[in-house]
Amino acid sequence: MLAARAGRIAVSPTMKVAAEAMKLKAQGVDVVDFGAGEPDFPTPSHVSDAAKAAIDANFTKYTTNSGTDELKRAVTARYREDYGVEYSPGEVIITAGGKQALFNAVMVLFGAGDEVITHMPGWPTLVEQIKLAEATPVIVRTHAEEGFRLRAGSLLAAVTPRTRGIIINSPGNPTGALISEEDLAAVADDAARRGIWVLLDLCYEKLIYDPVPHNLPAVLSSRLRDRSVLCGSASKAYAMTGWRCGWAIAPAAVVSAANALQSHSTSNVCSITQRAVQAALTGSQACVADMLGEYRNRRDQLCEWLAAEPRLRIVRPAGAFYLFPDVSDFLSPDGIRTSAELAQALLDDVRVAATPGEAFDSPGFIRISYATSLHELERGTARIIDYVRTLDVREAPAGA
Numbered sequence: 001m002l003a004a005r006a007g008r009i010a011v012s013p014t015m016k017v018a019a020e021a022m023k024l025k026a027q028g029v030d031v032v033d034f035g036a037g038e039p040d041f042p043t044p045s046h047v048s049d050a051a052k053a054a055i056d057a058n059f060t061k062y063t064t065n066s067g068t069d070e071l072k073r074a075v076t077a078r079y080r081e082d083y084g085v086e087y088s089p090g091e092v093i094i095t096a097g098g099k100q101a102l103f104n105a106v107m108v109l110f111g112a113g114d115e116v117i118t119h120m121p122g123w124p125t126l127v128e129q130i131k132l133a134e135a136t137p138v139i140v141r142t143h144a145e146e147g148f149r150l151r152a153g154s155l156l157a158a159v160t161p162r163t164r165g166i167i168i169n170s171p172g173n174p175t176g177a178l179i180s181e182e183d184l185a186a187v188a189d190d191a192a193r194r195g196i197w198v199l200l201d202l203c204y205e206k207l208i209y210d211p212v213p214h215n216l217p218a219v220l221s222s223r224l225r226d227r228s229v230l231c232g233s234a235s236k237a238y239a240m241t242g243w244r245c246g247w248a249i250a251p252a253a254v255v256s257a258a259n260a261l262q263s264h265s266t267s268n269v270c271s272i273t274q275r276a277v278q279a280a281l282t283g284s285q286a287c288v289a290d291m292l293g294e295y296r297n298r299r300d301q302l303c304e305w306l307a308a309e310p311r312l313r314i315v316r317p318a319g320a321f322y323l324f325p326d327v328s329d330f331l332s333p334d335g336i337r338t339s340a341e342l343a344q345a346l347l348d349d350v351r352v353a354a355t356p357g358e359a360f361d362s363p364g365f366i367r368i369s370y371a372t373s374l375h376e377l378e379r380g381t382a383r384i385i386d387y388v389r390t391l392d393v394r395e396a397p398a399g400a
């Protein structure tokens with residue numbers, strides 16, 4: 001009945017858990033929701049005010065398909081100020097979220113017979129988009145024992161003569177891990193020699209907790225400018241997930257092809273949203289710093305609370321707002337066998353929604369989102385710890 005393309009993809013598994021938790025909450029069930037992939041903060045008021053002003057000014061018609069000039073200039077100005085990189089508005093397209101920025105780029109750059117490298121544990125959409133483009137995803141794994149560090153050596157070892165692209169997400173979902181500037185530089189230099197595209201998913205670029213050098217746009221703009229695509233988003237930085245706005249910064253030919261693709265599908269991003277995001281990018285960035293401070297506090301608390309049960313093995317995340325503990329010590333052939341079963345049991349038995357590692361191609365882990373209040377984090381971690389301690393599995397090592 002359906003086209004073959006439809007059979008190659010499935011609904012985002014991260015959205016599935018969120019939907020189940022939302023349904024239970026709507027029924028009045030006391031669910032602690034650690035599934036959220038979005039900020040719990042309201043959109044900053046000056047941003048919403050700009051949207052209201054746009055409606056009042058009747059700025060409610062089609063805009064240029066690729067976005068307003070004002071918003072493109074706001075994007076280039078933000079990257080100039082934040083990263084010292086210089087791009088022109090002709091190298092920018094405004095998209096319905098970072099997701100569409102990536103989708104456009106993947107669709108116009110890759111096709112049948114191409115291999116595209118990305119990394120796991122990682123955001124499943126990247127792999128699905130590669131498949132939608134009829135290219136072949138090649139997965140490089142990162143490991144908890146190495147802090148999920150993404151190494152240039154592992155990415156480059158996966159390159160073959162068919163490799164056309166490498167897609168990197170840093171800070172990463174679900175691990176919060178960063179790629180270092182040195183590793184990205186090594187990837188970029190090799191990619192430049194071999195004519196490989198590097199796509200950078202910077203969706204969580206504003207959510208980095210510790211003062212580490214992470215000027216990835218400068219690395220790509222100086223070493224691989226004509227073969228790199230920077231994909232950004234207003235969603236997480238400005239608590240604007242529902243407004244749907246992101247952007248891609250890329251060579252003009254890629255922007256032009258992405259523009260053509262978008263012109264036959266979604267057209268321009270909502271005009272009102274564009275005005276709001278312009279206000280977000282050009283206005284005070286204090287709101288971003290405030291939210292970052294709050295997430296940092298939550299990350300630190302969450303790590304401390306979970307440390308009470310050492311069999312929940314955690315890697316302290318450097319960015320984003322997720323923790324990705326290894327729960328395999330609680331799995332057994334005659335008890336709860338998989339992290340998917342554990343996530344379901346947590347939801348059914350103690351009403352905690354967490355996303356199973358299977359959603360990120362990484363069984364044995366669960367993802368806890370800390371885009372929720374400290375109070376909820378405390379209640380939820382207590383429920384998880386109490387629950388896993390009832391499971392009949394190996395004891396914690398003495399003295400742990």
Ligand SMILES: Cc1ncc(COP(=O)(O)O)c(C=O)c1O
Pocket residue numbers: 037096097098099100123169172173201203232233234235236241245246
């Ligand atoms: C790693 C990653 N990249 C990109 C996105 C896209 O977000 P949006 O389309 O809202 O900008 C998400 C959303 O969860 C994400 O986790």
